[in-house]
Amino acid sequence: MNCQEALDLLYDIIDQEVSEIDEAQVRSHLEKCRHCSEIFRLESSIQNFLDAKTANVGSSDNLESLRSKIVSDLDGIDRTEMDCSSKSKLGGTTLFMVSAAALIILVGASFFTSDLVRHYNVYGPLEQAHFAAQLHQPSNSVMEQTLAAVKSSFGFSPGTVVNSFSLIDARMEKILGVDMAHFVYADNGKRVSVFVALSDEFDVPSGLKDHKVVRGNLEYYDHHCRGCRLVYHQSGSAIIITATEDKETELLSFIPGSTII
Amino acid sequence: MADQKLITAEKRKQFEAEALPHMDALLRTALRMTKNERDAEDLVQEAFVKAYRFWDKFEPGSNCRAWLFKIMTNIFINNYRSKSRSPMAVNVDEIDDNFLYGQLSTGEKSSTPEQELFAKIFDDDVKKAIENLPDDFRMVVVLSFLEGFSYQEIAEIADLQLGTVKSRLHRGRKLLQKELFEYAVKNGYIKDKAQ
Ligand SMILES: [Zn+2]
Numbered sequence: 001m002n003c004q005e006a007l008d009l010l011y012d013i014i015d016q017e018v019s020e021i022d023e024a025q026v027r028s029h030l031e032k033c034r035h036c037s038e039i040f041r042l043e044s045s046i047q048n049f050l051d052a053k054t055a056n057v058g059s060s061d062n063l064e065s066l067r068s069k070i071v072s073d074l075d076g077i078d079r080t081e082m083d084c085s086s087k088s089k090l091g092g093t094t095l096f097m098v099s100a101a102a103l104i105i106l107v108g109a110s111f112f113t114s115d116l117v118r119h120y121n122v123y124g125p126l127e128q129a130h131f132a133a134q135l136h137q138p139s140n141s142v143m144e145q146t147l148a149a150v151k152s153s154f155g156f157s158p159g160t161v162v163n164s165f166s167l168i169d170a171r172m173e174k175i176l177g178v179d180m181a182h183f184v185y186a187d188n189g190k191r192v193s194v195f196v197a198l199s200d201e202f203d204v205p206s207g208l209k210d211h212k213v214v215r216g217n218l219e220y221y222d223h224h225c226r227g228c229r230l231v232y233h234q235s236g237s238a239i240i241i242t243a244t245e246d247k248e249t250e251l252l253s254f255i256p257g258s259t260i261i
Numbered sequence: 262m263a264d265q266k267l268i269t270a271e272k273r274k275q276f277e278a279e280a281l282p283h284m285d286a287l288l289r290t291a292l293r294m295t296k297n298e299r300d301a302e303d304l305v306q307e308a309f310v311k312a313y314r315f316w317d318k319f320e321p322g323s324n325c326r327a328w329l330f331k332i333m334t335n336i337f338i339n340n341y342r343s344k345s346r347s348p349m350a351v352n353v354d355e356i357d358d359n360f361l362y363g364q365l366s367t368g369e370k371s372s373t374p375e376q377e378l379f380a381k382i383f384d385d386d387v388k389k390a391i392e393n394l395p396d397d398f399r400m401v402v403v404l405s406f407l408e409g410f411s412y413q414e415i416a417e418i419a420d421l422q423l424g425t426v427k428s429r430l431h432r433g434r435k436l437l438q439k440e441l442f443e444y445a446v447k448n449g450y451i452k453d454k455a456q
Contacts, residue, residue, distance in 0.1 A: 010359075015430075042361065042375060054293075063285055067281070069306055
């Protein structure tokens, strides 16, 4: 092993990322070569120094207040999870009783689970896709392709900036068996997803049909459960679904063409 | 329809036992990544909230610490990393490898010229030097130095190629050495050989 070969492995050795065989060869070079052995000694010494200087954490006051903030967030999530399931049960029971009164027992039995089933089969996948976007690694080229695809299919394209949010990711995804363009906006940790699909292929969930909201010239369907809000809006041949877990974010602003801020 | 209360309580118990104990490590790294306490605490808080929502995606028995760091690093990259890439003050590739060695080496056997210098450098100076690294380098340096993650783990956490991890770490080290050296020269602790 020559000097260059030994020095190439310098940091691998310091970081303990080297095989025993390589390490043995480097060590035997160092025994013969003062130049390299001095570099290795100094670099290890620098590393030890840096490690010692960076080992400490924030103060325990910070840790305690942070812990209680996190714990109260977890409590909030636990509560919405339990609230939602108890509401569903209640709705189901009422429907069950109505159906039973009409002596349609079998239909009633399927009604009994309908709310939960609807939740997991209809809203769940969209919420999952929204939360899963946090683990995406955005790609600019995919983002541009997706914007262009929506523009050519529907004649509009979602804005790259909405209020204080910027578009950080866009891609095609198959959700509920339908191809959707999924746009992700972020603003200091707050997130919004905008899904766009063909209205021929995707229908507003039947459970929401009776709950149309009209605001100005905008018609939409609102679903809020388990800490995630979904707003459905049909615009020509497109169905646009916006989603967020952040209560204060106005989802309507994210509907392309919407004038409500 | 099992009792949702029980499911939630069980999930919460697991999360508190496995995930929450890593809070101080996450905060330590978050402080160096975001460079300020408020952002660091927000980042850690957000990471735990996401981790909790995703808890069913965590494979029991796998490395929970690395998984939490992956979530946090991802949030950092998407939301906190400075949008405009800071132009590098110095071109890293112009810095010699083993830069401090070149400056400190006395040619004498059994001398440790760096010890005297290290004794004068404070924790805060090192923190500042790390904070001055460009975001991409700093992230890798912090995950390696502070958290002791392996190259492979860093590659997975930050979604980088192994080669990119190694080269960023190498360049980060060169920049750090230069930074600390310049600090020492400015304070008159050592003289610049080149001058
Ligand atoms: Zn040598």
